[in-house]
Structure formats: structure tokens, C-alpha cells
Amino acid sequence: MKTKIKGPILTARSFFEYVKMFNLDLDLLKNKNILDCAAGASSFTALMTSKGYKVKALDLLYDKEYQFLKEMCEYHLDVLIKSLSSLKNHFIWDYFKDLDELKKHRLEAQNQFLEDYKIYKGEKYIKANLTDIPFFENKFSLILCSHLLFIYDHRLSYEFHLNSIKEMMRVAEEVRIYPLIKHRAMKSEFIRKIKDDLMDRAEVKIENVDYEFRKGGNQMMNIKKI
Numbered sequence: 001m002k003t004k005i006k007g008p009i010l011t012a013r014s015f016f017e018y019v020k021m022f023n024l025d026l027d028l029l030k031n032k033n034i035l036d037c038a039a040g041a042s043s044f045t046a047l048m049t050s051k052g053y054k055v056k057a058l059d060l061l062y063d064k065e066y067q068f069l070k071e072m073c074e075y076h077l078d079v080l081i082k083s084l085s086s087l088k089n090h091f092i093w094d095y096f097k098d099l100d101e102l103k104k105h106r107l108e109a110q111n112q113f114l115e116d117y118k119i120y121k122g123e124k125y126i127k128a129n130l131t132d133i134p135f136f137e138n139k140f141s142l143i144l145c146s147h148l149l150f151i152y153d154h155r156l157s158y159e160f161h162l163n164s165i166k167e168m169m170r171v172a173e174e175v176r177i178y179p180l181i182k183h184r185a186m187k188s189e190f191i192r193k194i195k196d197d198l199m200d201r202a203e204v205k206i207e208n209v210d211y212e213f214r215k216g217g218n219q220m221m222n223i224k225k226i
């Protein structure tokens, strides 16, 4: 099996991981419009909407059919587990005890996503590019962006980062981005530049979160328009 994937891998972080990665207080999110960008195969939208919250998800892949995404999820999870087996020391094994537990957790999350996607593709799950979000200004109270920006800063340009963040800020009052590191726990150099470039239009804060799987990955960026 090939063990390298070009571009962002399709991952399925769970609802529980999102709550921790983004310091979410679920009581405060009732009746708020929330958007998960780029949501991949995360179970956040499926779980939240099953509890009555108003959540939509956006990803470049959401024009694909269920079967295509199912096979892609399975393949990418196998590649992920295989590649992590030689990188175990870069991760903290307490939330997940070992690779088997990680695989079980992610499999459960991607199955929850897939079952929901089968029914709500095009309704809750919207195909779009982060730089061109098909919603009007301030439609959302909160956007969550997990594992696309900063972590791939060797592949995605600074211009893409800045344009994506500006576009998310156009459609939401608040944007949270996690994590702020790339491989080997190095902080992305784009963070300081983003803070500088948004200085006149937003309050940008770096906050600690109660989640650290990748070593050093215990912070998120919180952006509020001023």
C-alpha cells in the first residue's frame, strides 16, 4: 500500500476532540449558527445536529458520492495509522492509549459522519473552497477550522491562509483555528504574520486548550472582528 498522500489527508476527528480542541462551552452554542471548515470526515456536525444544534460543514470534497468518501476515509485512516506507528514519540498517548484505540475512535467518528453525509449531502454538508464560502456576511456566530491551516504551511501558501481567514471572518463573528503547529511541534511562522495583517480588523488571541495529542499542540487561535 502507498503510504504517502499528496495534500491534506481526509481525517475524522470526533465531536469529543472538537469540544476539547476548541474549548467549546456547549451551553453557549445553543441556537447559534456554527460552521465547521474544512470538516473532512469529522463527526462534529453529525453529533451536534443530532443534539439539536445548528451546524453546517464545508469541505472541497463534499460533491463526492458516499461510496467514494467511504473508500477514501478507509484508505486514509490506514495510511495515517501506518505512518503514525513510526512517529509515536511525537504524540502524547493519554487521551488515546495506543494506535488501536486511536483507530477505533476515528473509525467510529468517520462512520457517524458517513451515515449523516448519506442523508444530508448538499444540505448540511456543503462543497466549497475555504477562500470562497457560499454564505452571506455574518451568517455564522462561530467557525471552527481544524487541521488545515498552519499545519500544512509547507504546502499551502501564506496568501491562501490569509484569504481563507479573511473569508471565514466575512461570514462569521468569531473564528477558531486549531492547531497552531506543524510537524515536529514547530509553531507555524504564519501565525505572527496573520496577527500583524489582521491587526486593524480583528482581535487575535492565542488560547491554551485542554487537548494535546500532537506534542506542543495545545493552543488554538481565536479571532474576533473589531
Ligand SMILES: C[S@@+](CC[C@H](N)C(=O)[O-])C[C@H]1O[C@@H](n2cnc3c(N)ncnc32)[C@H](O)[C@@H]1O
Binding pocket: 008, 009, 010, 011, 012, 013, 037, 038, 039, 040, 041, 042, 058, 059, 060, 061, 128, 129, 130, 131, 145, 146, 147, 148
Ligand atoms: C486534515 S482534514 C481535517 C478534517 C477535520 N476538520 C478534522 O479535523 O478531522 C483537512 C480537510 O481539508 C479539506 N480541504 C483542503 N483544502 C481545502 C480548501 N481549500 N477548501 C475547503 N476544504 C479543503 C480536505 O478535503 C480535508 O477534508
